[in-house]
Amino acid sequence: MIPLDPAANPVGLVDLVDLTRALVDTPSESGDEAGLADAVESALRAHPHLGVVRVGNSVVARTDTGRAERVIIAGHLDTVPAAGNLPSRLDGERLYGLGACDMKGGVAVALRLAAGLAAPVRDVTYVFYECEEVAGDRNGLKRIAADRPDLLEADLAILMEPSDAGVEAGCQGVLNADITVRGERAHTARSWMGVNAAHRAAAALRRLDDHSAERIVIDGLEYREGLNAVAVRAGIADNVVPDTCVISVNLRFAPSRSPEQAEAYLRALFPEYEVEVTEVVPGALPGLGQGPVASLVEALGAVPRPKLGWTDVARFTALGTPALNYGPGDPTLAHTAGEYVPIGQLRECERRLAAWLGG
């Protein structure tokens, strides 16, 4: 299924576009990655230069040639649910299909590197993991970190999330919270006997509208924060003055703030309301001065940009490993029915990584 078998192909390598298509055409919605993980595991085990470990439906493959540096190249196997975008379709320079951008293009590059680089100048740990697109507690990287933390030891991690073949460094943290505005219930035929919580929510929403998000520069990169109401919920029935209005807010905070600082920042903005933090995950500092990052950035020929969305680079940072996002595909196309990966970016990512890893 994954045409990487060296017996079937003497050089052990099939064309990168054909490989990406084969991956796209092997459905692997989150929670249903077993088939693809089996195929990946089987393809990698055929290569004697790789030590392969299976953890759940994640597959880790390592070179072990005693190099001074070790690099992780990671990509998730799962996709969001299909949206009428299967099977794959090639249209000129674009390969369309579910996961082509997020992130089977990147997985194809990593698989080709794993199969093809028997003696890289830096040892490589390839991580193909499950359940990135769903709740964090199912995330395959999280499970590997818990079960086999040794597999994630490295000097640098490259997460092949789509970044338009540029380097996106670090990532912002995310805090979700519910702000509850209270009122007093009443029948709408006698509404003056109550206090309308939805009407009172106007002040909190106005404050969000007036809020100027900060722009925080780290290692020369500007992390532009954002604070948004992402849901408003009020209402019991057509004839009842609502006694609560819940505003769910989403705060994207620069990686220089800790989760605790982010929470304090939000609470200071809404001192008179009930604020309940429902989820908070730290960001990741760009770490451009750490480990072999500078050498990699130079080899990739890219001017690093700040990563504004949260990605699994934060997990590596939390483990003490500098990490960055680098992969083919426009990140704004992720999760869209029309997602595609540009063939040129696929090939460029492979060429540059192979050059840096191969020596």
Add this chain to the structure above:
Amino acid sequence: MIPLDPAANPVGLVDLVDLTRALVDTPSESGDEAGLADAVESALRAHPHLGVVRVGNSVVARTDTGRAERVIIAGHLDTVPAAGNLPSRLDGERLYGLGACDMKGGVAVALRLAAGLAAPVRDVTYVFYECEEVAGDRNGLKRIAADRPDLLEADLAILMEPSDAGVEAGCQGVLNADITVRGERAHTARSWMGVNAAHRAAAALRRLDDHSAERIVIDGLEYREGLNAVAVRAGIADNVVPDTCVISVNLRFAPSRSPEQAEAYLRALFPEYEVEVTEVVPGALPGLGQGPVASLVEALGAVPRPKLGWTDVARFTALGTPALNYGPGDPTLAHTAGEYVPIGQLRECERRLAAWLGG
């Protein structure tokens, strides 16, 4: 089941409290009134002075003694769902239980009058109808008006909705509408690329908060209007800037406004938004000077109050029949788990109506 059988009880009448308890203890949640309607029909058919017609699960019983005036006495058979308040329970002067207040107490009074008044000085049409507590298109009165409009011809209608044994005249109209605030969707990691509809809704909610409802005097009665957000809905996902925020508003308008005027009034308040009227029902003018209303009000010994909530009196008004609310029970207890009817009000309502109808 309904102890009104004249064969079983020579005077054809059982004690009013026992009858109310029997009605409460015969469950009849909206849509499930068949059993109670059967019992009511059977009890009324046993009285030769009544002509009985069944329409769906509504029962109409008429005297036909050629009087100059005809009065409708109407009550709905259904209740809201039980809330741990069955079976009935007598505690001193209070009879507790599902529907005791809304409105099996009133139904018991009407049943006793129907069974007991063989030759009233005004002909009476008793209407026991289904599905008042649910969507208006299932309402039993609506069905009778459509199938047998002749049954609803009268000079006056008394709706036995709980009114604390006072007269509540007319009722306010109701208009429900959705006000949609538009924005532009974006990922929250790049929220400045969008426009947050929830934030923009602050202005509309503030306007509702600032709005002063009018107080309109008709026939000496003050109808105090109300305009409320009864629901606010925005939100797609935790990481998406919402592009729409829908505020559902409920307008209670004085019966001197037509539905068209009420709609124009609301639209004038929100000229820059999309306003979609989802439901509008007219109110009912108090009509204190019409037909036999003055004589009835005097006999009931009550100073009329304005009815602020909507009731089925509006249906009678629309048919050209003046109507008022008069029944035992505190209307603010309707639909509460602790609803009860005061025994004294039960007896007073029966006594006053019997005196007026009996001559």
